[in-house]
Amino acid sequence: MRQSSVRGDRSRRRRQPDAQQLGWDDSMYEDKGLPPDAPGWTPPEGDGVPAEGGAVPADDGEVPADGGRRKGGRSPRRKGRKVLRWTALTLAVVIVGGAGAGYWYYEHLNANLRKAPRSLGGGGLKKPDPNAFGQSPLNILLLGSDGRNSKENIKLGGARQDADRKPLADVQMLVHVSADRSNMSVISIPRDTRVTIPQCTDPKTHEVFSQTTAAINESLQHGGPGCTLATWQELTGVYIDHFMMVDFSGVVDMADAIGGVPVCVDKNVYSHDSKGHGSGLRMKEGTHPVKGVQALQWLRTRYGFEDNTDIGRAKAQHMYMNSMVRQLKKDAKLTNPGELRDLAEAATNALTVDDGLDTVKKLYDLGGDLSRVPTKRITMVTMPWQYGPGEQYVMPKPGDAEETFALLRNDTALDGKDKKRKPTPDPKASTPKDQLKVVVQNGTNSTVTGPVSGRASVIQQQLAGLGYTSAGTDSALITQADTTLTYRDKGQRGDALALAKALGLPKDAVRESSSATGMRLVVGNDWRNGSAYPKSGDKKGADKAPDSADALNGEDTKACMKVNPQYTF
Numbered sequence: 001m002r003q004s005s006v007r008g009d010r011s012r013r014r015r016q017p018d019a020q021q022l023g024w025d026d027s028m029y030e031d032k033g034l035p036p037d038a039p040g041w042t043p044p045e046g047d048g049v050p051a052e053g054g055a056v057p058a059d060d061g062e063v064p065a066d067g068g069r070r071k072g073g074r075s076p077r078r079k080g081r082k083v084l085r086w087t088a089l090t091l092a093v094v095i096v097g098g099a100g101a102g103y104w105y106y107e108h109l110n111a112n113l114r115k116a117p118r119s120l121g122g123g124g125l126k127k128p129d130p131n132a133f134g135q136s137p138l139n140i141l142l143l144g145s146d147g148r149n150s151k152e153n154i155k156l157g158g159a160r161q162d163a164d165r166k167p168l169a170d171v172q173m174l175v176h177v178s179a180d181r182s183n184m185s186v187i188s189i190p191r192d193t194r195v196t197i198p199q200c201t202d203p204k205t206h207e208v209f210s211q212t213t214a215a216i217n218e219s220l221q222h223g224g225p226g227c228t229l230a231t232w233q234e235l236t237g238v239y240i241d242h243f244m245m246v247d248f249s250g251v252v253d254m255a256d257a258i259g260g261v262p263v264c265v266d267k268n269v270y271s272h273d274s275k276g277h278g279s280g281l282r283m284k285e286g287t288h289p290v291k292g293v294q295a296l297q298w299l300r301t302r303y304g305f306e307d308n309t310d311i312g313r314a315k316a317q318h319m320y321m322n323s324m325v326r327q328l329k330k331d332a333k334l335t336n337p338g339e340l341r342d343l344a345e346a347a348t349n350a351l352t353v354d355d356g357l358d359t360v361k362k363l364y365d366l367g368g369d370l371s372r373v374p375t376k377r378i379t380m381v382t383m384p385w386q387y388g389p390g391e392q393y394v395m396p397k398p399g400d401a402e403e404t405f406a407l408l409r410n411d412t413a414l415d416g417k418d419k420k421r422k423p424t425p426d427p428k429a430s431t432p433k434d435q436l437k438v439v440v441q442n443g444t445n446s447t448v449t450g451p452v453s454g455r456a457s458v459i460q461q462q463l464a465g466l467g468y469t470s471a472g473t474d475s476a477l478i479t480q481a482d483t484t485l486t487y488r489d490k491g492q493r494g495d496a497l498a499l500a501k502a503l504g505l506p507k508d509a510v511r512e513s514s515s516a517t518g519m520r521l522v523v524g525n526d527w528r529n530g531s532a533y534p535k536s537g538d539k540k541g542a543d544k545a546p547d548s549a550d551a552l553n554g555e556d557t558k559a560c561m562k563v564n565p566q567y568t569f
Helices: 079-097 104-111 151-155 216-221 226-235 251-255 292-300 312-332 338-348 360-371 400-409 454-464 490-503
Strands: 113-116 139-143 169-176 183-189 194-197 212-215 242-246 261-265 287-288 351-354 378-382 383-385 394-396 439-444 472-474 484-487 510-512 519-523
Touching: 104 338, 104 360, 139 226, 139 360, 151 378, 151 400, 169 216, 169 226, 183 400, 183 439, 194 216, 194 226, 194 394, 216 226, 226 242, 226 351, 226 400, 242 378, 242 472, 261 312, 292 312, 292 439, 312 378, 338 351, 400 490, 439 454, 454 472, 484 490, 490 510
Parallel strands: 113 351, 139 242, 183 378, 439 472, 439 519, 484 510
Antiparallel strands: 139 169, 169 183, 194 212, 242 351, 261 287, 383 394, 484 519
8 A cells, every 4th residue: 555645746735624624634735736737638428536525524433443343233444435536536547548648647647556466366267258259348346445554544534543554445346347348237245244365475575364254354454455356256256357446545636526426315314423423424305416525424424324334335325426427427527637637646646456457548448448338237236145143244145145246257237138139049969979079177276165176077077978978178277156168159059059958057158259269168166066067957047136236227316315213303
């Protein structure tokens, strides 16, 4: 983590909130210089940027340092401020990519970025093969760190006693952009979800952190964001291409770049009580544009929304982000070169990225992919969950959580609106069984449970017994959640379907890929033992997120937060 977002004399004067209201003096606002003016540019449509921001009050209550749950509900640390930041990043890099600022300015912004290894776990997932059209889905892990390792972060986050503590990843969202860029799915996960954190090695100190079971937000303390990414891959079975991480600083700069974002409450709300709990949000019933301190309060409010837990807080954040995207696509307000430059400076200074996103150009290309998705095809959900023993933490809900993850692995939109192809007769097999060349590979490697040796040989022998005597094996061990059978061109589909039926594999396991060199059967972690596939070949996979994921569509303009009766006025 960087020690400060102020580098040299770069930056600008922040808009100052009411100091009396916040109880702070003016020392937190630092004068920063700006690079010379660059030629103007017009921003393309893209993801949103948060509203005008400012410093925020201290957090809405103490949270155990181990990431556990305090009685009274889940309390993810300062989730709102960090979500506000990541929503700004995509638009910021899109803006920068269109600038005619010259090579020197791009290099200046590149130098602002902080980089870290993509994954710190061993034996990671294999990147899925592209589809028949050469397209691949894009998965990005968005992280918010609660680090207080600078004066500015302490001012923004409070809790000075935590200044020397390693940061926690208290905001974690996985963004899945479909291979054809027609839709986007975003999954939030409660910060105290108990998961297996795989063994990770700190890239700087080379300290090895043993595999453990703990709150998922603690994964960041095991070497950095690369360990959080490795943890997500183990949990979901989804290959993650990149991560983007932000800390407290930089929120105000990015929030000041745009106007208010409309949000709605169904009753008057005041997030404050006699014990000091609450974000300080005070708002009357109805829809109101929020910016600055109020926007930050909205995003971090737990006490006052629904059941006073971080599940309600996540829903409020989803509403805010969807509204912000709609607002930006409706009103392209960032047309002033100075404002755009301010946003680019703030975003690149606030951002830590993986080593595959180490330039503004790469970020710009990423922003272009995201901006292609229409708001009506954006779906935001919370991972289906259930309480653990004593309601001290949450766990992935059996069945529903895996069903949600499987939708991402299969590149199926969570909104259930993927175009349904008219059923066509399956092509007949054209190659005699004993002449069909297929390679079987063991995909059961896992940094958590370990591989199952000999799986390729077991299934190859099973195929031979079914008459596929030309089947061979590939000794390379890989990691894959689901068993798949890939083939090169349409002419092989009949043969692939016949082989899948013989093994009891479902049709959705059979996939055409432009990168395939032949027919390949990868035995995944869903088939770790036995010669008979454990899932019914007739069972169809889900085509939308389960109800427990509490999906919110990007164009739902009627969404309104339910106010907890204890926090109304």
